[in-house]
Amino acid sequence: MTEIMQPRILTGFMELLPEDQILFNRMLDTIRKVYEQFGFLPLDTPTIELSEVLLAKAGGETEKQIYRFNKGDHDLSLRFDLTVPLARYTAQHESELVFPFKRYQMSKVFRGERPQKGRFREFYQCDIDIIGLDELSLFYDAEMPAVIYRVFKELDFGPFTIRLNNRKILNGFFRSIGLEDKITEVLRTIDKLDKIGEENVRKELAELGVDEEKTERILSLIHLDGTADEILSALDGFGIEDETFEAGVAEMKEVVKNMRLLGMPDEAFKLDLTIARGLDYYTGTVYETTLNDYPKLGSICSGGRYDNLTGYYTKQRMPGIGISIGLTRLFSQLKEEGLIKPERRTLVEALVVPLGKDQMEAALKTAAALRAADIKTDVFYQEKGMKQKMKYASRLGIPYVVLIGEEEANNGTVSVKNMDEGQQVTVPLNEAIEMIAK
Amino acid sequence: MTEIMQPRILTGFMELLPEDQILFNRMLDTIRKVYEQFGFLPLDTPTIELSEVLLAKAGGETEKQIYRFNKGDHDLSLRFDLTVPLARYTAQHESELVFPFKRYQMSKVFRGERPQKGRFREFYQCDIDIIGLDELSLFYDAEMPAVIYRVFKELDFGPFTIRLNNRKILNGFFRSIGLEDKITEVLRTIDKLDKIGEENVRKELAELGVDEEKTERILSLIHLDGTADEILSALDGFGIEDETFEAGVAEMKEVVKNMRLLGMPDEAFKLDLTIARGLDYYTGTVYETTLNDYPKLGSICSGGRYDNLTGYYTKQRMPGIGISIGLTRLFSQLKEEGLIKPERRTLVEALVVPLGKDQMEAALKTAAALRAADIKTDVFYQEKGMKQKMKYASRLGIPYVVLIGEEEANNGTVSVKNMDEGQQVTVPLNEAIEMIAK
Numbered sequence: 114m115t116e117i118m119q120p121r122i123l124t125g126f127m128e129l130l131p132e133d134q135i136l137f138n139r140m141l142d143t144i145r146k147v148y149e150q151f152g153f154l155p156l157d158t159p160t161i162e163l164s165e166v167l168l169a170k171a172g173g174e175t176e177k178q179i180y181r182f183n184k185g186d187h188d189l190s191l192r193f194d195l196t197v198p199l200a201r202y203t204a205q206h207e208s209e210l211v212f213p214f215k216r217y218q219m220s221k222v223f224r225g226e227r228p229q230k231g232r233f234r235e236f237y238q239c240d241i242d243i244i245g246l247d248e249l250s251l252f253y254d255a256e257m258p259a260v261i262y263r264v265f266k267e268l269d270f271g272p273f274t275i276r277l278n279n280r281k282i283l284n285g286f287f288r289s290i291g292l293e294d295k296i297t298e299v300l301r302t303i304d305k306l307d308k309i310g311e312e313n314v315r316k317e318l319a320e321l322g323v324d325e326e327k328t329e330r331i332l333s334l335i336h337l338d339g340t341a342d343e344i345l346s347a348l349d350g351f352g353i354e355d356e357t358f359e360a361g362v363a364e365m366k367e368v369v370k371n372m373r374l375l376g377m378p379d380e381a382f383k384l385d386l387t388i389a390r391g392l393d394y395y396t397g398t399v400y401e402t403t404l405n406d407y408p409k410l411g412s413i414c415s416g417g418r419y420d421n422l423t424g425y426y427t428k429q430r431m432p433g434i435g436i437s438i439g440l441t442r443l444f445s446q447l448k449e450e451g452l453i454k455p456e457r458r459t460l461v462e463a464l465v466v467p468l469g470k471d472q473m474e475a476a477l478k479t480a481a482a483l484r485a486a487d488i489k490t491d492v493f494y495q496e497k498g499m500k501q502k503m504k505y506a507s508r509l510g511i512p513y514v515v516l517i518g519e520e521e522a523n524n525g526t527v528s529v530k531n532m533d534e535g536q537q538v539t540v541p542l543n544e545a546i547e548m549i550a551k
Numbered sequence: 552m553t554e555i556m557q558p559r560i561l562t563g564f565m566e567l568l569p570e571d572q573i574l575f576n577r578m579l580d581t582i583r584k585v586y587e588q589f590g591f592l593p594l595d596t597p598t599i600e601l602s603e604v605l606l607a608k609a610g611g612e613t614e615k616q617i618y619r620f621n622k623g624d625h626d627l628s629l630r631f632d633l634t635v636p637l638a639r640y641t642a643q644h645e646s647e648l649v650f651p652f653k654r655y656q657m658s659k660v661f662r663g664e665r666p667q668k669g670r671f672r673e674f675y676q677c678d679i680d681i682i683g684l685d686e687l688s689l690f691y692d693a694e695m696p697a698v699i700y701r702v703f704k705e706l707d708f709g710p711f712t713i714r715l716n717n718r719k720i721l722n723g724f725f726r727s728i729g730l731e732d733k734i735t736e737v738l739r740t741i742d743k744l745d746k747i748g749e750e751n752v753r754k755e756l757a758e759l760g761v762d763e764e765k766t767e768r769i770l771s772l773i774h775l776d777g778t779a780d781e782i783l784s785a786l787d788g789f790g791i792e793d794e795t796f797e798a799g800v801a802e803m804k805e806v807v808k809n810m811r812l813l814g815m816p817d818e819a820f821k822l823d824l825t826i827a828r829g830l831d832y833y834t835g836t837v838y839e840t841t842l843n844d845y846p847k848l849g850s851i852c853s854g855g856r857y858d859n860l861t862g863y864y865t866k867q868r869m870p871g872i873g874i875s876i877g878l879t880r881l882f883s884q885l886k887e888e889g890l891i892k893p894e895r896r897t898l899v900e901a902l903v904v905p906l907g908k909d910q911m912e913a914a915l916k917t918a919a920a921l922r923a924a925d926i927k928t929d930v931f932y933q934e935k936g937m938k939q940k941m942k943y944a945s946r947l948g949i950p951y952v953v954l955i956g957e958e959e960a961n962n963g964t965v966s967v968k969n970m971d972e973g974q975q976v977t978v979p980l981n982e983a984i985e986m987i988a989k
Contacts, residue, residue, distance in 0.1 A: 118607040120643035120864040122597055123625060128640070130647055131592035131654065138593050150922050152899045152929030154569035155576050159560055159673055160598065160629075160659060161618070169556040180599070180627075182620030184663045187561060189618075191598075202566070205558035209568055211896075211946045215929070216569065221598060225622045235597055250932035252911070263922070374915035376923070426558040458649075461590045473690070477812035484588050484701070485814070491590030491653070494688035508649045 125226070125234035127441050132458035132510075137444055140268060141219060144239045144438065147264045148217040151256065153241050156216045158198040160223075164188040167197055169425040178224040191223040195240045196422075196435070203244050204426030213253070214244045219440075233441050242435030244422055249432045251364060254398040254418060255371030257436050261402055261414050262377050264438070270452055272405040273413075276385035279365045279398050280417070282348065283389060285358025286334055290327050299323065300389040303335055307387070335387045341369045344384040361397075368398055396420040400436060410446050414438045457510035463549050464511045465492045466502050468518040475522040479515060479542060486546045506532060513549050563664070563672035565879050570896035570948075575882055578706060579657060582677045582876065585702045586655040589694065591679050594654045596636040598661075602626040605635055607863040616662040629661040633678045634860075634873070641682050642864030651691070652682045657878075671879050680873030682860055687870045689802060692836040692856060693809030695874050699840055699852050700815050702876070708890055710843040711851075714823040717803045717836050718855070720786070721827060723796025724772055728765050737761065738827040741773055745825070773825045779807045782822045799835075806836055834858040838874060848884050852876045895948035901987050902949045903930045904940050906956040913960040917953060917980060924984045944970060951987050 122128055129137060164181055167190045180191040192198050195218045203214060219239040226232055241260060243253050258275045265273045287296045302317045309317075311332070318328050334351070337344050348362045365384065372382060390399045399417035404410055416436030423431045447453045463483055467476035476492055483490040491511065493502050506514045516528040521539065529545045530537040540548070560566055567575060602619055605628050618629040630636050633656045641652060657677040664670055679698060681691050696713045703711045725734045740755045747755075749770070756766050772789070775782050786800045803822065810820060828837045837855035842848055854874030861869045885891045901921055905914035914930055921928040929949065931940050944952045954966040959977065967983045968975040978986070 117866065118604055118863055120639040121601065121604060122639075122643075123599065123601055123627070126597040126599070128596055130644065131594065134593045134595055137595070149898050150925065150927050152897075152902075152927060154897060154899075155572045156569065157572055157575070158566055159564040161561065161564070161661070161673060163559065163561055166556055166559060180620065180622055182618065184618055189561070201558040201560075205560075206568065211943060213933070223599070235599060248933075250934075252915075252930070252932035255915075256930075259919075371915060374912055374919070376916075376919035425556050428555065459590075459592060460587050461592075464590075474812055477690075477693075477809060478814075481697075481812070481814035487588065489588050489590060492690070492694075494690035495651070495686075496688075505649060 123234070125228035125232065127233055127236070127445060132455040133448070133453075135457075135460055136453055136455055137440075140440060140444065141237070141239070143267050144264055144440070145217070145219060147260060147267060148239075148241050150263070151215075151241075151260050153215045153217040156199070156202065156218045157220065158192070158195070158202055158218065160191055160221070161189050162192055162198065162201070164190040166201055166426075167192065170197065178226055180223050180225050192220075193224050194222050195220060195238050195437070196242070199240075199242055199244075200423045200431075201426055203431060204423040204429070207427065207429060212244065212246045213249060215241070216244075217241045231442060231446060233445075236439060236441030239438040239440050240435060242422075242433050244431050244433040247430055247432075249418075249434065251367055252371055253434050254364065254368045255375055257398075257416065257434055258368075258372055258382055258400060259375040259377055261400065261436060262381050265402065265414070270404060270447060271407075273381070274403055274405055275382040275414075276388055276401045276403065276412075277365070277368065277382060277398060278384065278386055278388040279361040279368075280389070280395050281357045281361030281364065281397060282386065283361075285355040285361055286353055289353045289355040289358060290330055292323065292327065295321055295323070297393070299331070303331070303387055304389045306335070337384075337386055341379065341382065341384050344386075345369065364397060390415065390417055394419045394421075398434070407446075407450055407452075410443075410450075413443050455510075457512070459509040459511055460489055461491045461509060461511045462489045463491070463513045463515050464506045464509075465490060465515045465517065466506075467493075468499075468516065470496065472517045472519065472522045475517050479517060479527060482542060483515070483546060483549070486550055488546065488549050515545060515549075561672070563666035563670065565671055565674070565883060570893040571886070571891075573895075573898055574891055574893055575878075578878060578882065579675070579677070581705050582702055582878070583655070583657060585698060585705060586677075586679050588701070589653075589679075589698050591653045591655040594637070594640065594656045595658065596630070596633070596640055596656065598629055598659070599627050600630055600636065600639070602628040604639055604864075605630065608635065616664055618661050618663050630658075631662050632660050633658060633676050633875070634680070637678075637680055637682075638861045638869075639864055641869060642861040642867070645865065645867060650682065650684045651687060653679070654682075655679045669880060669884065671883075674877060674879030677876040677878050678873060680860075680871050682869050682871040685868055685870070687856075687872065689805055690809055691872050692802065692806045693813055695836075695854065695872055696806075696810055696820055696838060697813040697815055699838065699874060700819050702852070703840065708842060708885060709845075711819070712841055712843055713820040713852075714826055714839045714841065714850075715803070715806065715820060715836060716822065716824055716826040717799040717806075718827070718833050719795045719799025719802065719835060720824065721799075723793040723799055724791055727791045727793040727796060728768055730761065730765065733759055733761070735831070737769070741769070741825055742827045744773070775822075775824055779817065779820065779822050782824075783807065802835060828853065828855055832857040836872070845884075845888055845890075848881075848888075851881050893948075895950070897947040897949055898927055899929045899947060899949045900927045901929070901951045901953050902944045902947075903928060903953045903955065904944075905931075906937075906954065908934065910955045910957065910960045913955045917955060917965060920980060921953070921984060921987070924988055926984065926987050953983060953987075 222238050223235050261275050298321050337347050388401050395417040397418035401412035402414035418434040420432050421430050422433045465476050465480045467473050480490050480492045514530040521527050526539050526541050527545045528539045660676050661673050699713050736759050744752050775785050826839050833855040835856035839850035840852035856872040858870050859868050860871045903914045903918045905911050918928050918930045952968040959965050964977050964979050965983045966977045
């Protein structure tokens with residue numbers, strides 16, 4: 114006798130029951146549909162990369178989280194995001210690609226973090242990026258939020274806000290008040306405003322050696338509030354004379370104008386000068402997205418523009434812009450908030466149920482006809498009582514049961530039971546197909 | 552200056568250009584559609600499993616190929632197929648699942664093999680399985696080939712044959728001629744008939760200690776040829792008195808009958824007594840599928856029935872039946888044979904091209920309208936000459952270019968150029984949308 118091994122998986126991995134998997138896949142399908150609608154092309158890079166190549170840039174925290182191992186003579190790693198593989202891919206295939214290169218990838222990435230609530234070690238990222246050669250039009254900075262808008266409109270989780278900022282505004286501002294050399298630390302502190310509150314931000318800024326006057330100036334900038342137009346005109350009157358700052362404001366104006374032309378309503382976006390995005394490589398427009406009724410979920414779709422994606426792999430400069438949805442985390446959060454509920458446990462539209470053995474022949478033919486009409490069809494083959502047959506249908510949430518008894522088999526009819534409403538009609542097969550297809 | 556790392560991936564990994572990725576994804580979509588049509592539900596198990604759980608059964612060659620590594624306190628492995636994770640999942644979630652449990656999974660699996668032509672270290676498997684509690688109706692043995700039939704009909708790679716056998720026929724036969732204790736070795740030899748030829752099979756059988764009379768008997772069995780009905784009646788007259796043999800023949804008759812009832816034409820399947828399938832766990836019907844015009848591709852979809860999927864994880868017996876398509880290998884083979892050719896390099900249906908800067912506003916509005924009508928739309932934002940704009944469209948194979956010049960912008964019209972046929976018409980935007988949507 115074989116010994117029994119307790120079946121289990123490691124914590125920090127999401128594994129769903131079919132009814133939830135159906136909903137998860139529907140989200141993946143919706144996102145993919147919108148990405149394709151905006152002209153992005155699919156990519157599917159390997160899960161396993163050569164460590165030396167994948168980690169050319171990485172360091173610190175990231176490197177510690179990598180699943181890295183040797184196999185044969187090779188030092189290998191699982192990808193920890195989709196951006197580094199994109200950089201590697203674009204540099205590797207530069208001569209074969211058409212630029213600007215618009216790609217989407219929706220794949221799992223891997224991070225060996227300590228497990229904690231809401232953190233996953235294996236999770237889906239749904240990314241789009243546009244990569245240019247040497248240059249990339251500013252219009253793409255408006256296309257990104259237009260994609261985000263459409264995605265979350267179609268996913269239909271309630272009202273959301275796309276928050277925009279421009280790193281040039283922040284960089285120029287800090288330079289103009291003489292904090293150029295502390296930009297990274299100051300931005301990192303500002304980024305925590307929502308989490309730790311203003312008092313603690315003041316404290317941390319003081320610790321960084323920022324004097325009170327400058328701190329006031331910083332806070333008055335990042336507290337600018339109002340409509341997009343109000344903030345833009347406040348920035349014009351903010352009295353900063355710095356080229357980078359002015360370029361950032363001009364870009365932001367252009368982006369706002371183009372978002373409107375792309376059909377985005379004003380309530381869908383907000384200029385938010387507190388957004389810095391942790392990553393060092395953002396250089397222009399940056400994005401975060403929040404669900405209005407669930408601010409505690411944090412940003413559910415983030416990204417921005419970067420000056421050069423591929424510096425580690427080629428001398429050709431490739432500026433880009435991209436956004437990412439961490440779908441595994443989002444799904445798990447939405448489920449916890451009760452925003453995702455399985456309507457049906459199944460995709461199956463019809464269950465064919467022969468009443469007895471003698472109707473099996475008619476049942477098989479009926480199933481073939483339903484499937485030929487593109488109706489997702491299952492057949493109950495087991496010889497069980499009627500109660501168990503109906504229980505199978507209702508546990509799986511199948512909307513139509515197609516019953517075949519002696520009379521039906523003889524007459525070429527079927528009895529269709531609508532499982533939601535309870536009523537049952539006996540009709541010719543072709544009528545049943547029409548009824549269910551609707 | 553950063554040092555340049557040569558961008559590359561490990562051999563044995565398939566990475567496609569977008570135009571091929573589009574075709575690959577289309578195959579995945581088709582397979583998924585058919586799997587869902589037959590009532591299979593989606594599953595997505597983790598890529599990384601606990602080694603102790605995943606490898607409860609494995610040994611020998613399989614174990615050597617595993618990507619296995621430690622992270623923190625955990626001994627982890629990448630899945631090497633989708634069957635073991637299914638067994639683990641089904642045992643783990645037994646109380647939450649509805650049986651018979653019909654699931655599909657289309658995911659990457661990982662095998663650290665020595666790279667050789669046509670072998671991949673990371674590849675997609677597209678699997679369906681049906682798992683029962685204690686028992687599983689024989690009707691599913693006919694449903695499997697019905698799914699295979701529909702899949703390859705829709706994939707449209709030309710004529711194909713689904714080859715069926717039943718392990719009970721082989722097992723019973725070998726028992727009846729007193730070779731019960733050598734079944735595995737003899738079957739392994741027979742399995743190589745196509746590869747090594749009859750002479751070598753005879754030699755290997757002799758080495759196994761099978762005498763000439765028995766060898767003749769074996770060869771006359773596996774050389775049985777003809778229509779399904781001819782082979783079935785030849786088996787009846789083969790003079791074997793063995794319960795298992797007779798049960799196998801009876802099952803095969805039933806499966807043939809039911810395949811026909813499910814709408815499969817006789818030319819789509821063939822009884823083939825040489826098929827044993829290497830894996831030890833098949834116990835009833837087994838399948839292989841070959842493309843008639845490309846026999847050298849070998850079996851492109853295989854599977855069968857097994858008595859107990861989950862023996863290592865639960866005492867509950869769970870018989871099952873399943874098939875698997877190794878899509879990465881199939882795609883690469885079909886491409887090599889010239890059976891897959893990108894018709895278009897893109898999914899994009901329309902490219903909006905403003906003639907100058909002043910038409911950018913109209914271009915953005917036009918793009919928004921096209922996308923709202925579900926037309927996959929890209930915009931050419933770069934300020935380049937007309938030649939370069941059209942080159943982008945033609946290199947990507949975009950079928951319609953929507954040109955907007957001064958006149959069009961003023962009149963609310965667009966000029967639609969059909970890139971395949973060359974002609975160009977100027978029409979109101981809504982007419983253009985209708986034209987492209989068709």
